[in-house]
Amino acid sequence: MAAQKKATSRKPDESNGTQVNGTKAKTSTGDEAAFSTDEDIHAYRQMLLIRRFEEKAGQLYGMGLIGGFCHLYIGQEAVVIGMQMALKDGDQVITSYRDHGHMLATGMDPKGVMAELTGRQGGYSKGKGGSMHMFSIEKNFYGGHGIVGGQVPLGTGLAFANKYRNNGNVSITYFGEGAANQGQVYESFNMAKLWSLPVLYVIENNKYGMGTSVERASATTDMSQRGQSFGIEGEQVDGMDIRAVHAAGSKALEWIRAGNGPYILEMLTYRYRGHSMSDPAKYRSREEVKKEREEHDAIQMVRDRLLAAGKDEADLKEIDREIRAIVSDAAEFAQNDPEPDISELMTDILVEA
Helix, strand or coil, X not given: CCCCCCCCCCCCCCCCEEEECCEEEECCXXXXXXXXXXXXXXXXXXXXXXXXXXXXXXXXXHCCCCCCCCCCCCCCXXXXXXXXXXXXXXXXXXXXXXXXXXXXXXXXXXXXXXXXXXXXXXXXXXXXXXXXXXXXXXXXXXXXXXXXXXXXXXXXXXXXXXXXXXXXXXXXXXXXXXXXXXXXXXXXXXXXXXXCCCEEEEEEECCECCCCEHHHHCCCCCHHHCCHHHCCCEEEEECCCHHHHHHHHHHHHHHHHHHHCCXXXXXXXXXXXXXXXXXXXXXXXXXXXXXXXXXXXXXXXXXXXXXXXXCCHHHHHHHHHHHXXXXXXXXXXXXXXXXXXXXXXXXXXXXXX
């Protein structure tokens, strides 16, 4: 975890722009944007864990070992790792169905996540939730939610509880550019601003919904300004550059912790795979995806920085070997762990409170 700076009441900096997917993104500059070698290694390791985990999940899905829906996070790793590096203990994370990366970023055990994907009793929801519905209160991860935009009111509710308890925590509520058109999102914006709730809305704009580009689905495509009518500040960020994500996230969190209420960060990112494993993604060209991979890959950017700083390539290859071993162990556990007992069919339906 990165150390938090003293919160101030200033608005996060407006700064120069960079091009991401043809869109000008405002990114923070200066000392905050620079990573130490240790921070770059941490970022490289964590992003690589998500990449390798999702690649393995895709393989298991193809083998028929993962059923139902499965939405991979490949390409978007810098968003969740950059944000996680800016959080403090106690901050909560809630997101949508493209959630495996968020789980791993919060420190959830890859074995438990993979076991849930394969429907085994050692999974985080005892094998009954699958890809889109697993949780870890211990890691302050409140789901994975399958209903588009359905997690936004819940994340706003977490922020309400934080304010009620005066605990200084912030709810990090992730959703996609497609969900940004949902009505419950704007109801949440209204309540968050009205009550000055400590919530950071992170819009992961990967350019495509379920087969439809954002330009075809949204009348206005600058998602960072979607809170304007409620008086909620926002900015666009290069979501493929982990330093930009971390810098913008740190400043937004300072703003929120100072009592200024909600904030919106639109992360301009890109998913390399289809919307889900059942999506062949024929609505975009192979050349487009290849260009994004070659020119904007978040992991490759960190790798290049480490090599330029004098890091031995053999050390980076060793990190990759370690990550692959962790993922292989998770996959082996997920394939051999028993399925839930039939007695679990009627458990965890109601909670006594």
